[in-house]
Every structure is written in C-alpha cells, then in structure tokens.
Amino acid sequence: MSDQRTEAVFDALGEPVRRRILELLRDGPTPVGQLAERLPVGRPAVSKHLHVLEGAGLIEHRSVGTRNLYALAPGGTGVAQQWLVSTWDTVLAAFVAKVGGAVTRAEQDNPAPAP
Amino acid sequence: MSTLPPIRREVLVGADPATAFDVFTVGIGRWWPLKELSVYGAGATVAFVDGEIVERSAEGEAAVWGTVTRWEPPVAVAFTWHPGKAPERASQVEVTFTATEGGTLVTLAHGGWEVFDDPGTACDEYNRGWAKVLDLYRDEV
Secondary structure, three states, X not given: OOHHHHHHHHHHXXXXXXXXXXXXXXXXXXXXXXXXXXXXXXXXXXXXXHHHHHHOOOXXXXXXXXXXXXXXXXXXXXXXXHHHHHHHHHHHHHHHHHHOOOXXXXXXXXXXXXX | OOOOOOEEEEEEEOOOHHHHHHHHOOOHXXXXXXXXXXXXXXXXXXXXXXXXXXXXXXXXXXXXXXXXXEEEOOOEXXXXXXXOOXXXXXXXXXXXXXXXXXXXXXXXXXXXXXXXXXXXXXXHHHHHHHHHHXXXXXXXX
C-alpha cells in the first residue's frame, strides 16, 4: 500500500466537513445539491471537498441520467485501517521490547519466563 | 462503511502497571521507533513535556504530536494525536494499563474520526451555516 494513498486518506479524513460528507453518504448515493444543502459551507467548497474525497478513494461518483450522484467507495477506509493497525503494532512491539520480559497476547499459551 | 471506527490493539507485558505506564510515558524517547515513525526522522527525540508530546529534530526544531487529555498513572493516559498536522485535525489515542496475573495488559485505542466528537466545532460550523441560510431567506423575503 502506498504512502501517498495513506497520506491522501488521512488528509481527507482530517477535515470535519469532509467527515460530515462521509456521514451523509451513509444513507446512500446522493446528488451534490442535496449534500450541499446540509453542509455549512458554500457550493464551491463542497465541490472542492468532494474532489479531495474522491482523490483519496473514499467516495466515487456516477452519473444517473442527468443526475450527478456521489456514494461511499466500498472498502475506501480499509486501506487506512490496515495502515493504522500495522503502525500501532510496530509502535507496541518497540514498547514491549523496551519494557522487557514481555509476551504478546497471541503467545499467551507459551508465556516468556518472568524477568 | 463511512468514517473510520476506532483501532484497538493490546499487548501483555511482564512488568507491573506503574513500570509499564512509566516506560510508555516518561520513557517514550527510549523506545518509540523514530526512524520509521516521526516528523523529522532519524536523529530526532521525543518526550512528554508540560502536557504535550513533543518531537525535536537534531537541529532543535519542534513538532507537537498531541496534547495530554488524561494522565492517571498507573491506570491510563490519553492524548490528542496530530503529528505533522494542525491540532484542529487531531484524532484521539487512549492507552490503559490493567494489572493481570504476572504483568500488565496494555490496551491502545485510536479513534476520534467521528464527526460529532467535538460538539463545539460542529456547533460553530452549523451556526455559520444557519447564519448563511437566514441571510438568504431574509434577502428572499
């Protein structure tokens, strides 16, 4: 998984209005106008935020007849979740190594001897 | 799936909670993998200083990773999390230390991606939004 993709996802999620857009899209594919009505920013800002979310792979857009609909991209946040998990696992492994005499949860059947 | 649900990770360490808490916090500079995970990379240091987690580069520049929101040795520590970003874009990390037979269960939860985690900000945004709407309504009327 690329660093650029990770960066794009967290950059997208770091902005409250963009998180609000993702929440609104839980209800299903939605036209831009309907999204804009429920956001505290102007239409040009909404378009900018949608562009960022789409670039990060979190939403996708489809034209249905004359309507322009946005929807959550399936698995959009999966990449970010995996990255977070592996990052924190790296951090915790370093912590465990420093604290010493440690076992991880997975190895509970074969505990290390007490320090 | 829309926003990111909290990530939870756990490790069991063979030390008592007070030691585990100290190593995690006071001792963070001794074990955090800075080469892989930091703002400044190799040569940097990190520490809890005056309620903040601060990384310093070899040249003395500082980057605040977050602000401590809960400090309860040896039970729990929590902090906002925005390394390399503005504080307005913080998520939250909470680490708890629970005594177990032979050691301590250390649980880390990283969340705060929910929109209304900060009701104050959401309220401000909606206030501005309504002001805009009412202006338009007033103009229309």
